[in-house]
Amino acid sequence: MNQKSQQPRAQNPEVWRAVDGYVTDLLAPDDEALTAAQAASARAGLPEIGVAGNQGKLLYLLxxxxxxxxxxxxxxxxxxxxIWLARALPEGGRLISLEYSxxxxxxxxxxxxxxxxxxxxxxxTGAALETLPKLAAEPGAGPFDLFFIDADKKNNPRYVEWALKLSRPGSVIIVDNVVRGGAVLSGDGADEAVAGTREMFEVVAREPRLEATAxxxxxxxxxxxxLMAVVTD
Incomplete structure (x- = not known):
């Protein structure tokens, strides 16, 4: 089969899901705790917007x-x-997660x-932009080696700025959901999540202490x- 004839299949979301399932089953299978976490979240009516299993494994590996x-x-x-991130930490490691709800x-x-x-x-719990200053004021709260930002997208620029304040050289910053189905190309500002994402890209692009790609x-x-960025200075 030539490359041209493969394109319609490759553009099929059902194929995307099948490939995710194939990779996850082989390389990042859910265990009892992960399966239970997914089930408990579903029972509680939480939105199905968390990372997929293979994405969780990527966070773990990073x-x-x-x-x-x-x-x-x-x-x-x-x-x-x-759970994925906490499992990556050595003995004596520490993870703090901020949740609005x-x-x-x-x-x-x-x-x-x-x-x-x-x-x-x-x-x-609490609004992260209110929690972050309190966290920064705590003795020994930072710096952090890795940041995973996956909250309300309109505030992504501020979250990245706070990550910088709480970082050290070599810290890694990961921001999820930055393409938004291609809507990131829209500059009309009608969608707050897209506008926040675009501003976040601009903050990262002009920040001399960050090397980044998406x-x-x-x-x-x-x-x-x-998006993934490394703090250089």
Whole structure:
């Protein structure tokens, strides 16, 4: 089969989901704790907007490759990504996850406890832009080695700025959902999430302390992508 004849199949979202399933089953299968976390989130009526299994494994691998001992996550939801990230930390590691909704945080805490990670991972509630200054003022709260930003997109520029304040050289910043089905190309400002994402790109692009790129993805979560930046100074 030549490359041209493969294109219609490659553009089929059903194929994206099937490939995600194939990769996840082989390389990032859900175990009991992860399966239970997904089920508990579904029972609680949480929106199905968390990372896929293969994406969770990518976060885990990035944290391991960085040698991260401290992680700050902005946007917990049911704690599925939190479990992946917490599992990457060594003994004595620490993860703090910020979640706006107390109801979501309760689900996440139960999921983390079931996974045996509640001594490593802490979920704090409240608007992140109010929680972050309090966190920064705590003795020994930072710096963090890795940041995963997956919350309300309109505030992504401010979240990246806070990540910089709480970082050190070599810290990794990952921002999820930055392509938004291609809508990131729209500059009309009508969609707050798109406008926030575009401003975030501009903040990263002009920040001399960051080296960054973004990657488009397709899969069980549709067409989107993530940004990854490394703090250089």
């Amino acid at each position: 944290a391991r490759a960085r040698g991260a001992r401290t992680v700050l996550e902005i946007g917990t939801l049911g704690g599925y990504s939190t 107390e109801a979501h945080a309760e689900v996440a805490r139960a999921n983390l406890s079931r996974a045996g990670l509640d001594a490593i991972a802490e979920v704090r 990657v488009q993805t397709v899969g069980s979560k549709g067409y989107d992508g993530f």
